[in-house]
Amino acid sequence: MAGSQTAVADKPKVNGAAETAGSAPVTFLEAIKQAMFEEMERDPAVVLLGEDVGVYGGAFKTSEGLLQRFGWERVIDTPISESAIIGAACGMSYLGLRPSAEMQFIDFIACCFNQLTNFVAKGHYLWNAPAPIVVRGPSGGGVHGGPFHSANPEMYFVHTPGLKVIYPSTPYDAKGLLKAAIRDNNPVLFFEHKYLYRRIKEELPAGDYTVPIGKAIVRRQGKHLTIISYAAMMHTSLEAADALAKEGIEAEVIDLRTLLPLDEETILQSVKKTNRCLVVHEDTKTGGIAGEIAAILCEKAFGDLDGPLLRVTALDTPVPYSPPLEEYFLPNAKKVFDAAKELARY
DSSP states (O other): OOOSOOOOSOOOOBTTBOOOOSSOOEEHHHHHHHHHHHHHHHOTTEEEEETTOSSSOOTTSTTTTHHHHHOTTTEEEOOSOHHHHHHHHHHHHHTTOEEEEEOSSGGGGGGGHHHHHHTGGGHHHHHOOOOOOEEEEEEOOSSOOOTTSOOOOHHHHHTSTTOEEEOOOSHHHHHHHHHHHHHOSSOEEEEEEGGGTTTOEEOOOSSOOOOOTTOOEEEEOOSSEEEEEOTHHHHHHHHHHHHHHTTTOOEEEEEOOEEESOOHHHHHHHHHHHSOEEEEEEEESTTOHHHHHHHHHHHHSGGGOSSOOEEEEEOSSOOOSSHHHHHHHSOOHHHHHHHHHHHHTO
């Protein structure tokens, strides 16, 4: 995965120009922190709760300084009980607060699966009760965290009506989408790929901005095939696209940003132009978002396809701890490059 600064095509215009703070580019992690600071300053109903989010500043320091600024009533250290965190957040939301609940590692969101899928997600449908909850947490592999600290469990929740699922790939989107999620009256799951926390940097606008939930973005224009990805694999896909360009294959790269709701319009427009589609994700192959995209294309763009939809994904195994095994398990730029070349030949 490329660790260089990433250009973003959809920065908002402020006073007719794309204004930035004029400071050094910030990391993905710092963008998350800025979003939390700004939203807690803007709205006194926004609170943060989770394991070690207060005194320690978060396992990855995404909440460092928040306790000192906002105090114990709004930055709440919890017991090591994810189900208690989500249960408390749900009650807070029904009483008018806007809780951001942090999972120390997103893997342990499984502990509160019943509350999220069987209660929080259905509240609005059953009794029209808004639940402005954001559940955040570090996700993904590439850092040798082993099978219990490297998960990509997004598809468990993409299958759940009533939830929104966000998985950004850049500091700009991380900040803008988190701010949008906090302001949304629906429960939102917000995945933060830990490999990106300190590896990519970007200048951010000086003013307040949000990124729309449910809208993908074309990161790279192309005409020969479409590569669809998100989170850390978006950078891998761009790296592969650069290599493909040297061989005369121009790949269009789409960053989904939001998995639920899925931006079908952007996907279909691109595939109707390029006539080929490759989906790249770090989640395992079986049941991944690539299968859903394949179904959409078969239903709505079958006549536009000049070849099969191909997938480059992780293997259908737990995430290995061993660095060589993890490298073999994960997609990389060479795997994407080889699959794209095969697809381009159709």
